[in-house]
Amino acid sequence: MEDILTIKDLSKSYKNVRAIQHLDLEICEGQAYGILGPNGSGKTTTLSIITGIIRQDSGTFEWFGKHPRPDQRRSIGSLIETPHFYPYLNLVRNLKIICDIKGIPYDDIDRVLETSKLSERKRSRFSTLSLGMKQRLGIAAALLGDPKVLVLDEPTNGLDPEGIAEVREIVIEQVQKGKTLILASHILSEVERICSHVAILKKGELLASGPVRELLAEEEIIEVACNNNQLLEEKLAGSELVKEIETENGKLVLTLNEKVMPADINAFAFSNKLVIHHMLSRKKSLESQFLELVR
Amino acid sequence: MRKLIHIEQIKLLNYNPFRITIGIYFVAFALGLLIYPAVDKEIPVISLSDLFRFPDVWMFLTWVTEPYNVMLALIVIMITTKEFSDHTFKTQVVFGLSRTELLLQKMLSIGVLALFATLLLGLTSLTLGLIYSYKLTFKIAMENTWILGRYLIASFTYMSFGLLVALLVKNTALSLLTFLALRVFVDPVLFLLLRKYEIKWYLPMRTTTRLTPVPDLIEIFQRRVNSEEPIDESAIELLPKGLPAWLNVLMVLLFTSISIYFSYRLLQRRKFT
Numbered sequence: 001m002e003d004i005l006t007i008k009d010l011s012k013s014y015k016n017v018r019a020i021q022h023l024d025l026e027i028c029e030g031q032a033y034g035i036l037g038p039n040g041s042g043k044t045t046t047l048s049i050i051t052g053i054i055r056q057d058s059g060t061f062e063w064f065g066k067h068p069r070p071d072q073r074r075s076i077g078s079l080i081e082t083p084h085f086y087p088y089l090n091l092v093r094n095l096k097i098i099c100d101i102k103g104i105p106y107d108d109i110d111r112v113l114e115t116s117k118l119s120e121r122k123r124s125r126f127s128t129l130s131l132g133m134k135q136r137l138g139i140a141a142a143l144l145g146d147p148k149v150l151v152l153d154e155p156t157n158g159l160d161p162e163g164i165a166e167v168r169e170i171v172i173e174q175v176q177k178g179k180t181l182i183l184a185s186h187i188l189s190e191v192e193r194i195c196s197h198v199a200i201l202k203k204g205e206l207l208a209s210g211p212v213r214e215l216l217a218e219e220e221i222i223e224v225a226c227n228n229n230q231l232l233e234e235k236l237a238g239s240e241l242v243k244e245i246e247t248e249n250g251k252l253v254l255t256l257n258e259k260v261m262p263a264d265i266n267a268f269a270f271s272n273k274l275v276i277h278h279m280l281s282r283k284k285s286l287e288s289q290f291l292e293l294v295r
Numbered sequence: 296m297r298k299l300i301h302i303e304q305i306k307l308l309n310y311n312p313f314r315i316t317i318g319i320y321f322v323a324f325a326l327g328l329l330i331y332p333a334v335d336k337e338i339p340v341i342s343l344s345d346l347f348r349f350p351d352v353w354m355f356l357t358w359v360t361e362p363y364n365v366m367l368a369l370i371v372i373m374i375t376t377k378e379f380s381d382h383t384f385k386t387q388v389v390f391g392l393s394r395t396e397l398l399l400q401k402m403l404s405i406g407v408l409a410l411f412a413t414l415l416l417g418l419t420s421l422t423l424g425l426i427y428s429y430k431l432t433f434k435i436a437m438e439n440t441w442i443l444g445r446y447l448i449a450s451f452t453y454m455s456f457g458l459l460v461a462l463l464v465k466n467t468a469l470s471l472l473t474f475l476a477l478r479v480f481v482d483p484v485l486f487l488l489l490r491k492y493e494i495k496w497y498l499p500m501r502t503t504t505r506l507t508p509v510p511d512l513i514e515i516f517q518r519r520v521n522s523e524e525p526i527d528e529s530a531i532e533l534l535p536k537g538l539p540a541w542l543n544v545l546m547v548l549l550f551t552s553i554s555i556y557f558s559y560r561l562l563q564r565r566k567f568t
Contacts, residue, residue: 051389054566074391084382086306093305100302101390141390 001028003065004149004180010059012045019045020204032181034191036290037201043184047153051078074102077147079155083138087127091118091137094126104145116140132163139170149180188290200290220256225278226269235272299400316370324363328419347427350438354510356420357442361507364450365478367408368457372470375401375461385567394562401458409450417443449506452547455554462561496538499550505537506547
């Protein structure tokens with residue numbers, strides 16, 4: 001697989017605030033890479049650096065295995081935060097400017113307006129669009145020229161549920177077409193649904209990165225219920241079988257220690273004369289994994 | 296290059312404030328020139344129409360229309376600060392324009408506007424010259440047309456200063472005020488403060504203004520009355536001398552280059568939000 005983006009030891013500070021610190025990341029062709037992190041974690045700063053809006057203090061990044069050049073950005077579709085276009089120009093004229101920058105023919109404009117469901121408003125001025133439409137126009141502009149890579153920063157920010165669904169649908173469609181996606185988002189379920197890989201940032205530091213499946217499969221979680229939950233909780237707390245015990249809707253949610261299998265819990269309960277009548281192996285959600293990492 | 300011109304064309308020709316300001320510039324230019332023939336009727340002894348004859352018309356109109364360059368600089372400020380307020384510099388960079396291309400884009404607009412202003416001046420001078428001249432030979436008509444080249448430089452320089460101020464200040468109202476303050480207040484005050492020193496002729500705005508100097512009116516009127524008497528030296532002293540023409544042009548080119556360089560540096564360093 002071709003290297004799309006390689007970030008090495010990237011750092012950026014704003015006065016006394018360290019926005020990103022020694023960030024390393026490698027994104028390959030066809031990956032849908034989610035960048036997660038709380039506010040101020042450095043997601044937008046990272047994307048702003050790789051799209052040329054700001055400069056890093058130190059470290060390097062490469063697009064397609066080469067040093068960054070402005071013309072490389074022409075083969076990348078980007079939407080960084082809120083899309084900004086000329087408010088007095090209509091959608092077609094705004095997209096013509098992007099076509100001129102990217103050096104592509106105007107024929108593609110109708111296609112991207114169709115994809116983003118904006119064909120009916122193509123003669124409307126940008127200033128007259130709703131937030132959702134503006135966001136969709138941003139995506140339409142990013143799709144011009146059918147780029148191999150999409151860089152989207154919070155594409156569903158500020159949208160109503162319908163708008164979120166529409167934008168998500170467009171993004172999923174592009175991922176299914178095999179495009180490489182770099183997506184920064186607050187919405188964990190969105191990243192979990194769209195992305196194959198994820199990087200979790202906190203205060204500019206990379207806490208974890210890798211395939212979503214691997215990140216979630218690191219710890220086994222099971223949900224159990226028995227004839228005496230309280231006693232089972234006490235017994236398990238004193239054992240070395242579990243890492244964490246939580247109570248949820250009258251059931252115990254157990255995070256198992258490494259190499260401990262659900263059958264071991266069953267055997268443990270049985271040896272303590274407790275009968276488990278409910279046991280469910282549960283995948284850890286990205287949200288719980290994320291919260292655990294950033295806390 | 297063509298791509299950048301086309302982008303600017305889409306942006307500017309569809310931007311109403313730009314169209315209106317250019318319209319006002321055009322009307323002001325025409326009205327300003329119409330005033331002179333009207334004033335001429337009120338002055339019985341000296342005929343101002345002499346100034347509209349070849350070859351003096353080139354010098355006179357260039358001098359008269361020089362302040363209109365300030366208006367062009369204000370247009371450049373307006374279109375540049377608009378990019379900041381609409382965050383469209385950021386959009387263009389994200390989609391693949393380099394920061395150098397952003398500057399080049401604006402410099403091309405400045406170049407086109409300067410050519411437009413010079414062409415307008417040239418055509419007006421030619422028309423008035425053809426209307427008012429008695430003797431008409433190609434040689435006489437084309438004499439002094441070199442001043443158009445200086446007008447082009449002056450126009451380009453004013454707009455380059457405007458661009459620098461816009462990139463520095465970013466806010467439209469503040470940039471316009473800063474530029475006008477420099478032209479109307481700072482330059483004259485500095486000139487007065489430095490009146491005893493030769494350096495006063497090296498002030499950026501002053502050297503640019505003096506690219507299109509006051510025509511030698513005394514010589515023109517003397518020619519009109521066919522006087523054999525030598526020109527009164529004390530009258531000539533009324534006209535400020537300033538730098539030699541070649542040095543003046545050189546200084547203006549230097550200031551233009553400095554202004555473009557700083558604009559480049561500013562664009563390279565700006566964080567587009």
